[in-house]
Amino acid sequence: MNPSQKRPVVYAGDVVVDHAAANSEPVGVSLGEDHVPTPREKVHEVLRVFKEVFTQLDREKQARRGGDLYEATARxxxxxxxxxxKEGKHVNTPNRIGQVPGIEVGDEFQYKAELRVVGLHFRTMSGIDYVEVEGVKLATSIVSSERYDFDDKFDADVAIYTGEGGNVISKEKKAEDQKMIKGNLALANSMKHKREVRVIRGGERWDGKGKHYVYTGLYLVDKYWLEKGVSGKSVYKFKLCRIPGQPPLP
Incomplete structure (x- = not known):
């Protein structure tokens, strides 16, 4: 599908499936015995299975309400x-730098877990994903947010991204200055080695019901600096510029 075309987004929870469908056989696209699924078809199939399994587990969760508290509230x-x-129903592993097969600019997701099963962003609990190449940490992707706590910004083809660490958004831990380690170091190294970074923009859904994530393409880290964050502690800021020649942003 042309990424510039407006296409409907179906979120998990909107699809009704039975238990058998949620536990179906391994991922495949039914287009004939001789058909070899394209990377795009594989991604669509993984997301379809994700939605089916999600819906079934959500039904079971609703049925358990009033019972075990952990089971009733688990993510x-x-x-x-x-x-x-566990069932091998995911694609595009291991993690990689650059474009992910089957993913297009403008693709939308409701959960970070979906980003992981299609190979777009693996560290679901962190905004910066990275790999280690010959002993050097290099960023593969970031998930940006425009929440007040982060103060990330998008302006045309430029993204200003707040680094990770320092407990800057935790209400239970004391805020600290961010350090040039882990994901922050990976982004700095990506700038030094001129390696592209995938950017996923997080924000509120159009209907106000939770978040969604939009893949905006490949970027290069232009520069970074330290400044005082909303917590009063030092945070790293990274300026990323979108690589020209990609499909337009939605």
Missing amino acids: IDLKTQVFLE
């Missing part, structure tokens, strides 16, 4: 991710 998206990975 269904993460449980769905674990199920798919």
